[in-house]
Each structure stands twice: as structure tokens, then as C-alpha cells.
Amino acid sequence: MSLPDVDADVLVAGGGAAGLTAATRLALDGRSVTVISSATPATALSTGRMLLDPEQLEAVEWASFFLAQFRRQGAYYVMSKRPVNALTNFGTAMKQSLTSPLFDWTTRDRDVAVVGLVGNGDLDPDLVSREIGRSHRVRPRPYWFSPSFSPELDRDRFAEELGSVLMNDVAESTIVLPPLPQRSPYDLLAELRKRSGKRIVEAATPLSWPGRRFQALMEGTAARLGVTVLKDRRLMSLDIDGREAAGALLSSGGRTQKARFNALVLATGGVPSGGLDVEGRNVIDPLRLFKTSSAPSPGVASHRLRSALSTGIATRKGKAVTLQGGSLRNVVVAGSLAKGMSYPLGRGLGDVVVHAWKAALAVEEVL
Amino acid sequence: MLHPENRCIKCGACQSVCPVLRLEGRETFPGPRRLAVEVSRFSRENSTLSSPLEMCTSCAQCESACPSRLPLTDAVMLMRVRHGARSEGGDRMLRNSRQFGRTIAPVSSMRAPSEGSTLFFPGCVGEARTASSVQAAIDLLLSTGDRTYVPDGWSCCGSPLEKIGERREAERLRSINAPLLEAAEAVVTACPGCAVQLRRSNGVEALHVLEYLYESITPARLRLRSSRLLTVALHSPCHLLRTVGPHTIDYARELLASVPGLRVVDMDDEGCCGGGGGVASARPDLALRMARRRVDSAARAGAEVLLAPCPFCVVNLGRAGGVEVRELTSFLASLSESRS
Ligand SMILES: Cc1cc2nc3c(=O)[nH]c(=O)nc-3n(C[C@H](O)[C@H](O)[C@H](O)COP(=O)(O)OP(=O)(O)OC[C@H]3O[C@@H](n4cnc5c(N)ncnc54)[C@H](O)[C@@H]3O)c2cc1C
Numbered sequence: 001m002s003l004p005d006v007d008a009d010v011l012v013a014g015g016g017a018a019g020l021t022a023a024t025r026l027a028l029d030g031r032s033v034t035v036i037s038s039a040t041p042a043t044a045l046s047t048g049r050m051l052l053d054p055e056q057l058e059a060v061e062w063a064s065f066f067l068a069q070f071r072r073q074g075a076y077y078v079m080s081k082r083p084v085n086a087l088t089n090f091g092t093a094m095k096q097s098l099t100s101p102l103f104d105w106t107t108r109d110r111d112v113a114v115v116g117l118v119g120n121g122d123l124d125p126d127l128v129s130r131e132i133g134r135s136h137r138v139r140p141r142p143y144w145f146s147p148s149f150s151p152e153l154d155r156d157r158f159a160e161e162l163g164s165v166l167m168n169d170v171a172e173s174t175i176v177l178p179p180l181p182q183r184s185p186y187d188l189l190a191e192l193r194k195r196s197g198k199r200i201v202e203a204a205t206p207l208s209w210p211g212r213r214f215q216a217l218m219e220g221t222a223a224r225l226g227v228t229v230l231k232d233r234r235l236m237s238l239d240i241d242g243r244e245a246a247g248a249l250l251s252s253g254g255r256t257q258k259a260r261f262n263a264l265v266l267a268t269g270g271v272p273s274g275g276l277d278v279e280g281r282n283v284i285d286p287l288r289l290f291k292t293s294s295a296p297s298p299g300v301a302s303h304r305l306r307s308a309l310s311t312g313i314a315t316r317k318g319k320a321v322t323l324q325g326g327s328l329r330n331v332v333v334a335g336s337l338a339k340g341m342s343y344p345l346g347r348g349l350g351d352v353v354v355h356a357w358k359a360a361l362a363v364e365e366v367l
Numbered sequence: 368m369l370h371p372e373n374r375c376i377k378c379g380a381c382q383s384v385c386p387v388l389r390l391e392g393r394e395t396f397p398g399p400r401r402l403a404v405e406v407s408r409f410s411r412e413n414s415t416l417s418s419p420l421e422m423c424t425s426c427a428q429c430e431s432a433c434p435s436r437l438p439l440t441d442a443v444m445l446m447r448v449r450h451g452a453r454s455e456g457g458d459r460m461l462r463n464s465r466q467f468g469r470t471i472a473p474v475s476s477m478r479a480p481s482e483g484s485t486l487f488f489p490g491c492v493g494e495a496r497t498a499s500s501v502q503a504a505i506d507l508l509l510s511t512g513d514r515t516y517v518p519d520g521w522s523c524c525g526s527p528l529e530k531i532g533e534r535r536e537a538e539r540l541r542s543i544n545a546p547l548l549e550a551a552e553a554v555v556t557a558c559p560g561c562a563v564q565l566r567r568s569n570g571v572e573a574l575h576v577l578e579y580l581y582e583s584i585t586p587a588r589l590r591l592r593s594s595r596l597l598t599v600a601l602h603s604p605c606h607l608l609r610t611v612g613p614h615t616i617d618y619a620r621e622l623l624a625s626v627p628g629l630r631v632v633d634m635d636d637e638g639c640c641g642g643g644g645g646v647a648s649a650r651p652d653l654a655l656r657m658a659r660r661r662v663d664s665a666a667r668a669g670a671e672v673l674l675a676p677c678p679f680c681v682v683n684l685g686r687a688g689g690v691e692v693r694e695l696t697s698f699l700a701s702l703s704e705s706r707s
Contacts (some may be wrong), residue, residue, distance in 0.1 A: 002582075003582070003614055004582075038431070038436075039380075039431065039432065039433060039434050039436060040378070040380040040432045040433070040434050041434070042434070044380070045378050045380065045434070119392070121393075212383075230613070231613060232431055232608075232609065232612075232613045233613065251612075252612035252613055252614040253609065253610055253611045253612020253613065253614070253615075254563065254566055254610065254611060254612060255578075255612050255614065257614070272376060272378075272434055272435075273434050274434065274435070274436060
């Protein structure tokens with residue numbers, strides 16, 4: 001007895017930004033696509049805002065398609081021609097070209113308050129105020145506010161209460177808030193702006209909410225286009241027949257399941273996501289099927305770190321190269337699993353989605 | 368065992384999904400990272416930890432969120448044993464096990480053949496607390512022509528005893544079950560915990576009854592129909608979804624979707640019922656608060672019945688009241704045309 005087989009034109013292993021980008025583009029072309037995914041992807045641990053090159057055709061293509069999709073799900077991201085600043089929860093600035101107009105942080109702001117919410121560990125107003133004071137010319141004032149209503153359970157009363165505090169008790173005109181742990185906080189932030197009459201900036205928190213929201217938007221987009229996303233499934237092994245992957249073995253809990261496909265996209269991420277494994281001083285493919293190779297990485301002194309960041313699955317014309325040295329014609333590598341694509345060596349999400357957007361074309365060629 | 372403390376990348380994914388942490392707050396429950404990873408480093412604070420340790424429902428949401436795939440649930444259970452955080456319930460289980468071979472004193476026995484080809488494993492909680500559901504599942508299988516049986520002399524799968532650190536007793540139980548399980552052509556149970564334990568410790572391909580119904584019996588042969596329009600919600604038991612495997616929930620949804628007259632609604636809050644990991648006996652107040660959240664969510668979704676394919680969940684959710692809670696297989700049995 002066994003689980004029913006998974007059947008698709010394309011199987012995508014890995015449901016982070018890369019896998020979902022490739023899957024979505026292939027579904028747009030009318031392909032049947034199944035994504036298998038397990039664990040929290042790096043995409044959900046990132047800040048979820050990205051640097052895209054507005055001169056690069058594929059970046060513009062990606063952005064114009066996905067941003068329209070995000071908007072349909074209630075999120076107002078925009079791609080700016082010149083990178084804007086966002087503020088991290090450490091009080092440092094970071095350059096972003098894909099962001100929301102609600103989040104931009106400029107040093108033009110003169111009178112700034114940083115408001116921490118008791119119970120929300122994502123932003124410490126004392127720390128952020130100090131850091132901003134050090135790197136900018138402003139001296140923000142820290143506030144703590146203890147909400148009586150959880151934004152998750154009673155959004156309206158939370159907005160009413162916080163809005164009135166910001167208007168009456170906070171003198172400053174620009175207010176930095178921690179990320180609000182909601183699937184679509186955009187209308188909440190917009191409402192706070194309206195209620196308080198102040199400029200509100202949401203700080204970006206790596207390892208927390210903005211990345212998870214971005215992940216949810218990517219998943220939502222894929223689902224709307226008919227992509228099947230199977231969670232908590234892992235790619236265990238591939239069945240290789242000559243220069244092709246003929247099928248795969250997946251795990252679901254304690255059982256295994258076969259998958260059949262015409263093409264496979266490998267988008268299982270870098271070392272932090274388990275798409276690559278560290279063995280002694282080397283970075284290897286955990287499936288032990290594919291060769292790894294390194295991109296030049298000047299400026300990273302530690303050998304371990306350098307190899308973790310610069311190593312990826314070796315490819316020839318985008319196709320994965322096996323340990324024996326041949327490439328598999330129907331296995332395409334996408335995202336941070338590819339060499340030189342690991343953050344911060346690559347530029348993170350921006351490079352990853354562009355890489356995956358192109359990888360989808362390589363898949364089309366073999367279908 | 369792997370040492371989780373060495374491979375943790377401190378991303379906090381486990382903390383942000385933990386249902387107990389979300390409900391109780393950091394001051395009361397420090398969360399899986401603290402309990403599974405950091406405690407072994409900061410062992411001086413140990414004395415303050417027994418209470419949080421007993422609050423873990425072993426739902427394993429932390430484990431499936433962990434990018435490094437650390438065995439966080441096992442690590443918490445190990446910490447419990449090291450702390451000697453044994454509740455009264457644990458002592459009672461051990462006494463019962465030694466006396467009856469079950470963690471709960473059996474109150475009834477199943478009406479089922481004692482020989483056949485498909486061994487149905489009732490499990491301690493199934494037999495003692497949800498006897499009528501187990502009976503209904505057995506009857507459903509028999510009604511399809513399956514040669515279902517319950518062997519004489521089965522004992523607890525051993526999982527709850529392993530979790531409280533009673534390895535020797537668990538081993539004793541394992542060896543009682545071994546010959547019974549080996550003689551069967553197929554092993555089926557309605558308890559996700561038993562399914563996993565029988566696989567792990569006895570090495571048999573134990574299936575959850577949903578897997579068996581879907582893969583071997585197939586939905587078409589069940590011929591299910593609801594005599595009136597009924598709105599139901601499906602609770603996804605932690606040990607079924609994350610340990611037996613996510614395919615089981617797909618099966619449950621497909622089985623329900625195949626029934627004319629049923630409408631399945633989604634709940635706005637997914638998560639743990641609060642009854643696992645010994646929490647129902649060690650911290651009934653917490654178990655009840657968690658159950659209420661689930662039941663309230665079912666009520667908000669407009670469900671008349673909340674279905675759960677796990678005896679632990681059925682018992683714990685049933686405590687909350689408000690919406691009728693039923694074990695999924697016995698619910699399917701009540702819709703089966705081949706029975707009536
Ligand atoms: C802490 C942190 C902060 C970051 N901050 C930023 C930032 O500020 N800006 C920025 O641009 N970038 C940032 N990055 C980098 C960015 O997040 C990554 O480059 C990008 O998300 C990689 O996307 P991906 O789809 O290639 O991989 P991932 O998003 O990691 O997705 C891979 C998925 O595949 C799954 N997987 C692995 N093995 C298997 C298997 N065998 N079977 C099935 N599934 C499997 C993994 O569990 C994971 O879910 C950050 C990364 C981290 C870790």
C-alpha cells in the first residue's frame with residue numbers, strides 16, 4: 001500500500017521566494033505545477049523588502065506582475081526607481097526598491113517618536129532611538145504603550161486606542177512602530193495614519209513579520225494561479241535515468257510518496273534552509289546527487305562562512321550537474337541554492353526572484 | 368540524539384508559531400527555544416522550569432517551522448524526564464500500565480472478531496474514553512467486508528510511558544504487542560499517537576484508519592450520504608498532521624467532500640486542541656483554554672459539528688462545550704449506507 005502519486009508537468013522542490021516565483025510563472029503559461037515545501041523558508045525570515053534593479057528587464061517584469069497580485073490581496077507595495085530607505089528594528093537604515101509607501105524612512109524627518117508596544121518584542125524604542133540618534137541628525141523620543149486590545153483579536157479597538165494615544169499623548173509628527181503581526185496590516189497602518197494625523201513608519205524586523213507577510217503574499221499569488229502547494233513534504237531522492245530525472249521520492253510524515261513530472265525545479269534554498277548541507281569544511285548537496293561549486297567571494301575572511309555563502313549546486317545552462325559531471329536536462333536550479341546567490345553575497349530576495357523568474361524560461365524549453 | 372543547542376540559528380520561527388506561548392505569553396511560558404535549546408545551556412535556572420515544561424502539548428508546530436529541522440519536541444520531553452517533572456497523572460499511568468497493560472484502566476471491551484487479517488488497535492484512550500467511536504470504526508470496516516479484528520491481550524503502544532521516561536515499561540509493552548502485530552496482514556488504529564509509536568518501536572506499517580479507509584477501502588466503497596444538510600468543521604490533530612503526515616488531512620477533506628449533503632467550513636484559527644503531551648491531566652485549565660479557542664473558531668465558522676480524527680482531541684475539545692465534537696471515523700460510519 002502506498003500514498004497516491006503526485007503528478008504534475010512541473011514539480012518544484014522548495015516553497016520560498018524562488019520556488020513560488022518559478023511555480024507562478026509556469027502556472028501563468030498554463031502548466032500544472034506542484035510545489036512541495038517544508039519548514040520556514042529564509043524568505044519568511046528575511047525583512048521581506050528587496051532591492052531590485054529598475055534597469056533590469058526581468059526585475060521589472062517580476063515586479064509588475066507580482067505587485068499587481070499583491071495589491072489584489074490588500075498589500076500596497078511599489079517599486080521605486082531609486083532605492084529608498086527603510087528602518088530596521090536596530091535603528092539602522094537599509095536600501096530598498098520594493099517597499100510600501102507606508103514604510104519609507106527619510107532622514108528629512110526632524111521630529112520622530114519611536115513607540116514600542118508592550119508584548120511585542122520586535123521593537124525596543126530605547127535601542128532604536130539611541131541608534132537613530134547616533135547615525136542621523138534627529139534625536140527621536142522613545143515611548144512605551146501598553147495596548148488593552150490585541151491587534152489580532154480586536155483590530156478595531158486596537159486601532160482606536162492606539163490612534164488616540166498617538167494623536168493625544170505623542171507630540172512628534174513622525175512615528176516609528178514595530179511591525180504589526182497581521183496578515184494584512186496595511187489598512188491598519190493607513191487607518192492609524194488617518195486617526196492620528198501623523199506619518200507612520202513601520203520598522204523592518206529580520207526574522208519576523210515583514211518577511212512572513214511577503215511569504216504569505218507569494219503563497220497567495222501561487223494559489224490564485226492554480227499552483228498546488230503541498231506543505232510539510234520533503235524531497236528525499238531522485239530517480240535518475242540517463243540524463244534525466246524520471247521521478248522523485250517525497251516524504252509525508254512517516255510515509256513516502258512517488259512524484260512524476262516532466263521537469264523539476266530545485267529551489268530548496270541555501271545552508272540556513274537545508275537546501276545545502278555543511279560537512280566538515282565543505283558545503284554539499286544533502287541528496288548527495290549533485291556537484292557543488294563556488295563563486296568568487298572577495299572580502300569574506302572566514303573560510304567556513306565564505307564556503308557557506310559562495311557555494312551552491314553546480315549548473316550548466318541552468319541545469320543541475322550531477323556528481324558524475326553530466327547535467328540533467330530536466331532539472332533546473334532556482335534561487336539561493338545556486339552558487340553565488342546566497343545572501344549577503346548575492347543581494348538577497350531581489351536577485352533570487354529574478355534568478356527564479358528566468359529559471360522558469362529554462363523549464364519551458366524542456367517541456 | 369542531536370544536540371539542538373548546537374544547530375539552532377536563533378531565528379525564532381519556533382517561538383512565533385508556538386500555540387501555548389501565543390496564548391499564555393512569555394512570562395508564563397518561555398517557548399520551545401528556551402525549553403528545548405537554551406535550558407541545557409543555562410541549567411542554573413532549572414528550578415523555575417518544571418511548570419513551563421509541563422505546559423508543552425507536544426504539538427510539534429515548532430519542529431515543523433524549524434529551518435534546521437531540530438527535534439524540539441523530543442528535546443522538551445527529555446528535559447521533562449531530566450527534571451523529574453512527573454505529574455500525578457504520570458504516576459497513575461505507570462500504575463495502570465503495570466496492572467492492566469494499559470495507561471487507563473479498561474472499562475469496556477470491543478465487540479469485534481478476535482481473528483482476521485486487519486488488526487484494529489484500539490489504544491488506551493480510544494478504548495477507555497471514546498469506546499463508542501472505536502466500536503463504530505470497527506463496525507464500519509467490517510461492513511465493507513474487511514476482515515477486521517481486535518486481538519486478545521493487546522497492550523498500550525508505549526508512547527505515553529516513553530514520554531515520561533519509563534523506557535523499561537515501554538519496552539515490556541512493546542514485546543507484548545510484537546507477536547500480535549507481526550501476525551497481522553495490516554495494522555490500523557484511530558489514534559495518531561499509537562500509529563506513530565507502533566511504527567517507531569515495533570517497526571510495523573501501522574496506518575491511521577483514515578489512511579486505510581482512503582487507500583484500501585477507497586471513498587467510493589464507503590457510500591456515504593448525509594440525510595440532512597449539515598455544516599461541519601475539521602480539526603487537524605497535531606500528531607496526525609505533523610507526525611503521521613499531512614496527507615491524512617487531505618484524505619479527511621476528500622472523504623468529507625465526497626459526502627452529498629455535507630458542507631465543510633474552514634476555521635479562522637488553526638492549531639492545537641491543548642490535550643496532548645499530558646497537558647490535559649497536568650494543566651487542565653490550560654488544556655481547556657486552548658480547546659475553547661478551537662471550538663469558538665468552529666462556532667464562528669458556522670459549524671454544527673466539529674470533527675476530530677484523534678481520541679485525545681475528541682476528549683479535550685469535548686470539554687469546552689458549545690459545539691458538538693465527534694470523532695471523524697465514527698461520524699463517517701454514521702453516514703455509511705452500507706450499514707443501514
Ligand atoms: C535571517 C535572514 C535575513 C535575511 N534578510 C534579507 C534582507 O533583508 N533582504 C534580502 O533581500 N534578503 C535577505 N535574506 C536572504 C533572502 O531571504 C534569501 O536570499 C531568499 O529568501 C532565498 O529564497 P529561496 O527561495 O532561494 O530559499 P528559501 O526561502 O530558503 O526557500 C527554500 C525552501 O525549501 C525548503 N527545503 C529545503 N530542503 C527541502 C527538501 N529536501 N524538500 C522540500 N523542501 C525543502 C526549505 O525548508 C525552505 O522552505 C535574509 C536571509 C536570512 C536567513
